[in-house]
Structures are given as C-alpha cells and as structure tokens.
Amino acid sequence: MVPQLKAVIFDLDGVITDTAEYHYRAWEALSKELGIPFTKGFNEELKGISRMESLEKILVLGGKQNDFTTDEKTLLADRKNDYYRRLIETITPQDILPGIKEFIFDLKQNGIKMGLASVSKNAFTVISRLELAGEFDVIVDAALIQKGKPDPEIFLRAAEQLSVVPADCIGIEDAEAGITAIKAAGMFAVGIGNVERLVQADLIYHSTEEIQFDEIRAAFYSAKS
C-alpha cells in the first residue's frame, strides 16, 4: 500500500508552546538548591525525557547519583514539578508558538487527523490552558506509557488510537530523543530547531514560524515515492 498522509502527531513542549523554557527554569532552580551547575546546553539533553530520568541525569552531572534514596529522589522530582506547575499557571492562548494555529487550520481543512504525543504528565493542563484540547482527535495519556522517548511507544500509541498506520503519519518534535522515537515508529519526522541536533529528521525548520503544510505534505509524498 502506498502511504497516504492521514495524521500529524505533535510533541507539546517546544513545538506547540515554549514550555521547554519552563522545564529548564524549574530544573535550574532545583539544581541550584542542590549545588549542581546546570546549563542551557545540558538542558537540551533533557528535552523529551521523563521527569525521573531527567533528575537522574542531573544528579550524575553533579556527581550526586548515590546521595539520595528512592523516596528522596521522588521528593526532589515533586519539588521540580511544583516549580514547573507554578510557571505554567500563567499560560494563555497567547503562548501558542507562531505558525502553529495556521498549521492546525490547514490540517483541519485537509482532513488530516491530529494527535498529541507528549510524555509530560502536565500535558493536558498545558493544552487546556492554551485552549487547544478540542482540536486534537487523540491526546495520549503519558501516565499509561511504559517507555519514554526515544522509545517509539508514545507515537505508536497515538497512531493506534487514531486508527492510522504509522507509515501514514507525520511526527513533529523539537527534541533529538523525540525525532529518534518518530523514526523508530516508522513515521515521517519533522524537526523544529537546530539542524545539527536533529539530523535524523526528514525535514527541519529552524522555528515553528516557518512551518508550511504544503511543503511538509510534498516532502512526505516525495520521501515515500
């Protein structure tokens, strides 16, 4: 069967809105309290990675991986989440990244289904604050996902819930781990951000502002032919 574009599956943080910045600020605050030097560069490695895995990486960065019990780590992760939740309280529809509303409009006009594949347990809160919840045919519940990105599970789950085969889907991501997950799921990958970091993507835009539905559709079909 020749693939046909039927669905677009979005990452949330860094694609629909800039919550990637809020995750960064929340981890930065916690790292400071723990005396761990945390940089924007290191934060790139946490994009698309679950809360607990992110904490483990930060502790390794600070050489503190053996300093806390499992219960203490849970408290640290909860503290980061409190900081993050305080930051997302102020989100409004104005925080939808440029070009995304127009892209959603084009998808609807062309009868393309929409899915959300965010590993964030706060995804539904964010998408509701952006007033976009009604736009999605499927929002995968991150709590039901066993393996985070770069595992393809969340993208495969979205396709399954949309009743679409992976080859007929496009995934959009800003994180290296996310692009790896999309490719492992057998989907066409659109990357948002730095070309060097997102080399595996089939098509890359520097920012969401540049996204063009017609261009993405043409690239999808030419890759499949």
Ligand code: B16
């Ligand atoms: P939470 P995505 C990911 O969301 C973020 O990129 C990552 O930085 C974060 O640690 C992860 O969600 C978990 O988020 O702590 O809110 O459950 O990129 O998959 O939309």
Ligand code: MG
């Ligand atoms: Mg992201």
